[in-house]
Amino acid sequence: MLAEERSAWSLDFGANLRAVVGGQHLAEYLSKPQVTEVPLAPLYTLGVLTWRERLIPLIDLARLYENNLNHHEPGAQAMGAIVLAYRETPTGSLQYGALALANAPREINVRDDMTCELPVQPVFWSAIAASCITYENQAVPILRVRNIFTQLLQAEPNNIASPLPARDDVTQTILVKPANTTECQIEEL
Amino acid sequence: MSAISRSLTSAATPTALAGWALLSMDGLMLALPQKDIVSIVLTADLQPAPEATLEPATGSDRAIGWLKQDAQYWPVYCLDRHLAVSTLIGAARVLLFRSGERILGLVGTQVSLLANDADIVAPPLHACLKRPGSPLVGLALRNNAIVTVINAQMLGRYILSLETVHAG
Numbered sequence: 001m002l003a004e005e006r007s008a009w010s011l012d013f014g015a016n017l018r019a020v021v022g023g024q025h026l027a028e029y030l031s032k033p034q035v036t037e038v039p040l041a042p043l044y045t046l047g048v049l050t051w052r053e054r055l056i057p058l059i060d061l062a063r064l065y066e067n068n069l070n071h072h073e074p075g076a077q078a079m080g081a082i083v084l085a086y087r088e089t090p091t092g093s094l095q096y097g098a099l100a101l102a103n104a105p106r107e108i109n110v111r112d113d114m115t116c117e118l119p120v121q122p123v124f125w126s127a128i129a130a131s132c133i134t135y136e137n138q139a140v141p142i143l144r145v146r147n148i149f150t151q152l153l154q155a156e157p158n159n160i161a162s163p164l165p166a167r168d169d170v171t172q173t174i175l176v177k178p179a180n181t182t183e184c185q186i187e188e189l
Numbered sequence: 190m191s192a193i194s195r196s197l198t199s200a201a202t203p204t205a206l207a208g209w210a211l212l213s214m215d216g217l218m219l220a221l222p223q224k225d226i227v228s229i230v231l232t233a234d235l236q237p238a239p240e241a242t243l244e245p246a247t248g249s250d251r252a253i254g255w256l257k258q259d260a261q262y263w264p265v266y267c268l269d270r271h272l273a274v275s276t277l278i279g280a281a282r283v284l285l286f287r288s289g290e291r292i293l294g295l296v297g298t299q300v301s302l303l304a305n306d307a308d309i310v311a312p313p314l315h316a317c318l319k320r321p322g323s324p325l326v327g328l329a330l331r332n333n334a335i336v337t338v339i340n341a342q343m344l345g346r347y348i349l350s351l352e353t354v355h356a357g
Contacts, residue, residue: 040323
C-alpha cells in the first residue's frame with residue numbers, strides 16, 4: 001500500500017534555511033511586497049504588509065537565524081513574501097502572517113515515511129516546527145504556523161533579539177518542544 | 190501657554206473623554222486616547238530647563254524642553270520613527286499626556302483629534318510585533334495610512350526607561 005501523500009509548500013528563506021508548510025496555509029505569494037516598519041518590533045520582524053485591507057506581520061527567519069541587521073533591508077527588491085493563514089485556536093477566526101522568502105515557494109508532496117529528527121540548530125525550530133521531513137537530502141522542518149506569529153522567538157542561546165531596556169514585566173520567550181512523532185504532522189486549518 | 194485647537198485641563202475627568210489624538214512625527218502617526226491628553230500646545234511655548242527653585246520632574250536630561258502645567262514643569266521629548274530619542278526638527282506641536290502621576294510631552298508636526306473611540310479600530314498586536322516594554326498596543330489602517338496605537342502610561346514608562354539607559 002502506498003503511503004498517503006499530502007500537498008505542502010517548500011519555502012526557501014535564504015541563508016540555507018528551508019522549511020515546509022501544509023498546502024492549506026498558503027494564502028498568497030507576493031513577489032515584491034511593500035513593507036512598513038513597526039517601531040520597537042523584534043529585529044526579525046521586518047514590519048507589516050497591507051494585504052487585503054489588513055495589516056499583517058512580515059517575519060524574516062533568515063534574519064532571526066543570522067541575527068544580521070544587513071541581511072534584508074525592508075522592501076528589498078529580491079525579497080518575496082508568502083502570506084500564511086492560521087488559527088490561534090481550533091475554533092478561532094482565521095489570522096494571517098507573512099514570511100520573507102529568498103525564492104518563490106515550490107509545491108511538493110510529503111509522506112509519513114519522509115519523517116526524520118528535527119535539527120538541533122537553529123534552536124527556534126523547536127518552537128515553531130510540528131515535525132520534520134527529509135527532502136532533497138536535507139532535514140526540513142514542517143512549520144506549525146500559529147507558533148511563528150503568536151510568540152516572541154529566540155534566535156540562539158547567545159544571540160537573542162535585543163529587548164528594550166530591562167523592566168519588571170519582561171515576558172519569557174516560550175519554547176514549545178514538538179512531540180516525538182513518526183508522522184509528518186501538518187496542521188489543519 | 191497658548192493652547193491651540195484644544196486645551197484639556199488636568200482637572201477634567203479623564204474617563205469622560207472618548208476618541209483619539211493623532212500625532213504625526215517622522216513618518217509615524219501615533220494615536221493616544223484623548224482621556225490621557227492634558228493639552229496641545231505649540232513648540233514655541235517650550236522653555237529651557239527650569240530653575241532650581243522650581244521642582245522639575247525627575248530624570249529628564251534627554252528632554253528637548255519643558256512646559257509648565259499645574260505649577261510644575263514637565264519634560265517634552267522628541268522621538269523618531271523608531272521611537273528613539275531625537276532632536277527637534279520641523280516639529281510644531283506638543284502633545285502633553287498623562288502617564289500615571291506624571292505628565293510628559295511629545296512633539297510632532299501635526300495633531301488632529303478624532304471624536305469617537307470607534308474612529309480607530311485596531312485588532313490586538315501580533316506577539317511577533319512587540320518586544321517587552323513596547324508601548325504599542327495596536328496598528329490600524331485609516332485613510333490608507335497606518336496608525337500606531339499607543340498606551341499613554343506605557344509610553345511614559347518607555348520614555349523614562351530611555352532616560353535610565355542614557356544615564357546608565
